[in-house]
Amino acid sequence: MLSFRSEPITTSDFYNLSPINIFKREKEPYKSNELSAQYNYHVNFSGYFSAKTSEQYSIIISADDYYKLYINDKYVCQGVRPAYHTNYNYNIYDISGYLKEGQNHIRVHVYYQGLINRVWVSGDNRMMLICDIYKNGKHLAGTEIFTHCEKINGYFNNRTTGYDTQFLEDFDFNLCNEVKTICKCENEYTFHSEPVPAISVEKIHPESERCSNGYFIDTHQELSAMLSLKIRGQKFQKIRIIRGEESEGKNVRYNMRCNCVYENFLILSGENDFFEEFDYQAFRYMKIESDLPFEIDDIVLNVRHNKFSDAVVLDCDDHKLTEVWNLCRNTLKYSVQETFVDCPTREKGEYLGDFTVSGLAYMYITGNYNIYKRTLIDFADTQSVHKSLMAVGACSYMQEIADFSLMFPLQVWNYYKLSGDKQTALQLMSVIDRMLEYFSAFERADGLLQDMNDKWNLIDWPENLRDGYDAVTDGSIKKVCHNVLNAHYTGAHIIRDKIASSLWVKCSGKAKKLINSFNREFLDVRRNIYTDTSNTRHASLHSNALPLFYEFVPENALDSVVKYISGKRLSCGVFFSYFVLKGLANANRKDIVMDLIKSGDYWLNMIEEGATTTFEAWGKDQKWNTSLCHPWACSPIITIAEDFPDLLKDTCK
Numbered sequence: 293m294l295s296f297r298s299e300p301i302t303t304s305d306f307y308n309l310s311p312i313n314i315f316k317r318e319k320e321p322y323k324s325n326e327l328s329a330q331y332n333y334h335v336n337f338s339g340y341f342s343a344k345t346s347e348q349y350s351i352i353i354s355a356d357d358y359y360k361l362y363i364n365d366k367y368v369c370q371g372v373r374p375a376y377h378t379n380y381n382y383n384i385y386d387i388s389g390y391l392k393e394g395q396n397h398i399r400v401h402v403y404y405q406g407l408i409n410r411v412w413v414s415g416d417n418r419m420m421l422i423c424d425i426y427k428n429g430k431h432l433a434g435t436e437i438f439t440h441c442e443k444i445n446g447y448f449n450n451r452t453t454g455y456d457t458q459f460l461e462d463f464d465f466n467l468c469n470e471v472k473t474i475c476k477c478e479n480e481y482t483f484h485s486e487p488v489p490a491i492s493v494e495k496i497h498p499e500s501e502r503c504s505n506g507y508f509i510d511t512h513q514e515l516s517a518m519l520s521l522k523i524r525g526q527k528f529q530k531i532r533i534i535r536g537e538e539s540e541g542k543n544v545r546y547n548m549r550c551n552c553v554y555e556n557f558l559i560l561s562g563e564n565d566f567f568e569e570f571d572y573q574a575f576r577y578m579k580i581e582s583d584l585p586f587e588i589d590d591i592v593l594n595v596r597h598n599k600f601s602d603a604v605v606l607d608c609d610d611h612k613l614t615e616v617w618n619l620c621r622n623t624l625k626y627s628v629q630e631t632f633v634d635c636p637t638r639e640k641g642e643y644l645g646d647f648t649v650s651g652l653a654y655m656y657i658t659g660n661y662n663i664y665k666r667t668l669i670d671f672a673d674t675q676s677v678h679k680s681l682m683a684v685g686a687c688s689y690m691q692e693i694a695d696f697s698l699m700f701p702l703q704v705w706n707y708y709k710l711s712g713d714k715q716t717a718l719q720l721m722s723v724i725d726r727m728l729e730y731f732s733a734f735e736r737a738d739g740l741l742q743d744m745n746d747k748w749n750l751i752d753w754p755e756n757l758r759d760g761y762d763a764v765t766d767g768s769i770k771k772v773c774h775n776v777l778n779a780h781y782t783g784a785h786i787i788r789d790k791i792a793s794s795l796w797v798k799c800s801g802k803a804k805k806l807i808n809s810f811n812r813e814f815l816d817v818r819r820n821i822y823t824d825t826s827n828t829r830h831a832s833l834h835s836n837a838l839p840l841f842y843e844f845v846p847e848n849a850l851d852s853v854v855k856y857i858s859g860k861r862l863s864c865g866v867f868f869s870y871f872v873l874k875g876l877a878n879a880n881r882k883d884i885v886m887d888l889i890k891s892g893d894y895w896l897n898m899i900e901e902g903a904t905t906t907f908e909a910w911g912k913d914q915k916w917n918t919s920l921c922h923p924w925a926c927s928p929i930i931t932i933a934e935d936f937p938d939l940l941k942d943t944c945k
Contacts, residue, residue: 294382294483296352298434300420301337302477303441305330306404309417311480314408314688315677318747328415331406332459334444334570335472337421338399339437343391349432353400353423354382354483357412360401360570363390369490370596373630373666374412374686377481379673381666384487387425398437401444403570409456410641410689420477442469448559453552454638458571460553465561466528488666489599491630496593498578501542506581507588508542514576514905514921516626516636517593518569525586527562532582535575537637537920538902544577549912550638550919560586572596574626574636574921576904598628603659604933607941612890613932615899620926623905624654627923631685632667635908635919642685644671644703645696645750649870649930650923652706656933659944661711668707668716671700672723680730680747681723694747697727698780701787708791718795724788731781738809739802741781742773751776752834754915757865759832763824774825775814775835782806783842807844820852833860834868840875854879862894866909869894870927877935885935889928898925 312326343349353361354372361368368390373381390396404419405412425433446469449462496517500507514537523531534546535554546554554573558565572594580588606617627633631642632650651664667685674682681700683693701724708717734744745767752758763774785806789799814822814835822835836853839845845853857876862869869888876885888894898907906925909915932939 293485294352296422296434296483297424297431298422298436300422300477300479300481301435301438301474302420303335303443304473304475305333305443306417306419306477307475311418312416314413314416316690317678318690318692328406328417330404330417330419332447332450333404333406333419334447335402336399336442336444336469337402337438337474338397338441339439340395340397341425341433341437342394343396343427345391345393347388348386348428349388349391350384350386350426351423352382352384352426352487354380355400355402355421356380356418356481357405357414358403359421361385362399362401363387364392364397365399366390367493370493371488371490371630373488375484375670376413376673376676376686377418378676380481380483381488382483383490385490400438401570405459407452407456408688410639410684410687411457413686413688415688418480420481422481438474441472441474443472445470449557453554454640455551457552457638457640460556461569461571462557463567464559465565466559488630489662491596492599494595496595498591498593500588500591503542503579503581505583506579506586507591509578509591510539511576511578511593512904513622514574514626515593515595516572516574516597516629517595518572519578520566520568520590520592520594521580522589523558523560523565523567523586524589525560525562525582526584527560529560529582529584529586531558531560531580531586533558533578533580535573535578537574537576539577542579544579548637549917550635550908551917552637572629572636595626596629597626598630598663599660600625600628601658602943604657604940604942606932606939608939610890612896613939616889616895616928617932619895619899619903619906620653620929621657623921623923623926624650624657624929626905627921628654628663632663632923634924635922637919637921638917641687641689642667642670643696644681644683644685645693645699646867646924648699648703649867649925649927651703653923653926653929655706655710657929661707661713664707665711665713665716668704668720672720675723675726678730679726681727692747693750694731694744694777695750695780697747698731698777698784700724700727701784701791705787705791708794714795717791718797721791721795721797724784724791728784728788736773738813739806740773740778740809740813743767743770744777749774749777752865752868754865754909757863757868757909757914759834759860759863760830761824761832761834762828762830772825773813775822776838778806778810778814779835779838779842782810782844783838786842786844810839810844811846815846815849820849821856822853831856833857833863833872837864837868837872837875840879841871843878850879854881858884861891862888862910866894866906866922866925869925870930873927873931874934877931882935885931889931895925895928
């Protein structure tokens with residue numbers, strides 16, 4: 293574990309606040325009715341330190357909820373990846389290139405959101421900044437260099453968007469900052485032994501087109517970005533900024549179909565104003581407008597993403613396949629932030645199930661295993677809330693999904709298979725076993741799960757893409773034992789023992805019993821296909837794809853199951869397509885796999901509808917609040933990398 297030399301600091305607004313315990317099971321009420329005393333709280337800590345340009349300087353820095361670091365008024369970095377305060381993250385950054393001889397000004401913009409949502413571990417009354425500066429590897433200074441603090445009062449309205457995911461940054465340049473007292477805060481934080489990389493930020497100067505009342509911008513690619521602009525107008529003039537994923541002409545759809553309203557306002561001072569957004573939004577189109585004339589000297593989009601480079605590229609002349617590959621590749625580049633967000637618009641959170649696809653696809657295309665490893669560890673940390681694992685990692689929103697928890701062994705196996713990191717895999721075996729122990733409480737005598745209503749049984753999402761799956765999983769009917777949950781449970785035990793065998797750890801031996809029980813319960817021996825429950829003849833794509841994916845379909849039923857799936861095609865959600873494609877590849881039916889990837893009904897249909905990143909569903913209208921940037925749809929990257937490696941070129945060779 294890292295030990296900072298300095299102590300964390302906060303402001304007088306937080307000094308006497310007691311931390312709120314935000315951790316609980318999803319179905320449990322909060323232990324108190326406390327709400328965070330502060331929200332949408334922006335503050336600048338600033339000070340000076342002396343440096344010599346001939347020396348090397350670095351900074352170790354962290355903040356709760358989030359920070360942006362500036363040295364001599366130049367942006368340096370931002371962070372940090374969200375985490376529970378008991379296992380918190382930090383960044384290390386070389387700052388030598390930002391320094392000048394003599395006195396250097398340092399400023400850190402710290403933000404505390406104060407909401408219970410999927411983005412940060414917030415709403416708990418914890419706000420702090422901590423840092424240490426090193427000169428040639430020796431400690432030079434810490435948080436004592438911060439001698440001035442100002443609360444930024446320009447943010448007004450406190451309107452939120454998404455699932456209360458972020459505050460819209462309405463800003464009034466006429467409101468003055470407020471000096472605050474710097475206080476030491478109780479150091480409750482324990483830090484990881486390894487830093488996380490700071491997010492990458494690319495500055496893009498987009499082309500803007502003058503329109504009747506302002507400026508219109510089409511970036512030609514959905515991006516996750518923060519806006520900066522230099523603007524002049526009359527005192528108290530209102531400027532409207534709207535953004536969206538779609539536009540008809542210059543009419544930007546800012547009330548987006550993904551349930552975000554991207555509209556914010558600036559109130560000008562009459563001088564030269566500089567607006568720099570703190571939080572990011574995901575969009576393609578933007579319009580800046582006003583009823584009165586105004587001038588913009590510079591428009592910059594600070595495009596942010598996890599450091600991205602292509603470890604492999606598609607090397608073939610197939611136009612359709614290339615289009616699908618590029619669509620998925622761009623989605624992974626512009627959606628993966630400090631975490632594997634399920635979408636960078638509505639939730640902006642890291643879902644355990646989505647990570648099954650987005651994380652593995654990202655490892656294949658970038659060769660970067662570190663962010664995947666940290667995600668595994670952060671989800672393991674959710675066992676401090678409950679041993680069954682939370683569905684959303686490192687945030688204050690408590691949600692539980694049974695299917696997602698049962699995918700954790702698969703995620704560990706995929707990491708170990710690619711990285712060869714035995715130490716982390718061994719470390720996570722106990723996490724897997726504790727999770728499986730929780731589920732075992734719902735077993736029948738034959739080992740299958742029954743009436744597992746303690747968590748949401750997802751099956752697939754959205755509900756209209758479940759291919760008619762007819763098991764009742766809401767608890768209204770007793771004695772429910774259904775296919776999909778038990779397929780994931782059986783698969784979790786199969787993969788748990790696969791990991792154990794590779795690490796020379798004792799196997800549980802439970803997988804064989806579960807396979808036999810599953811096939812007795814759900815395999816219709818007359819048709820040699822799987823049903824949703826033993827009490828129905830209905831057979832969905834989902835009930836057949838998972839046994840094929842986890843490779844426990846009996847030999848005599850294999851052809852029937854493959855034929856049935858082939859006829860169903862992708863009558864499922866885009867997330868579940870991973871299990872269908874990989875299951876067919878496991879059965880050596882790569883011809884069907886490639887046909888599905890290149891079909892005009894799926895990824896190519898997204899492109900036909902104007903996609904530059906993958907949708908949350910196969911089409912914009914398949915879901916009432918479809919996100920148009922959703923990396924859980926990137927399964928073709930995985931399938932091509934694992935089952936068509938000859939189509940790829942390794943850029944590292």
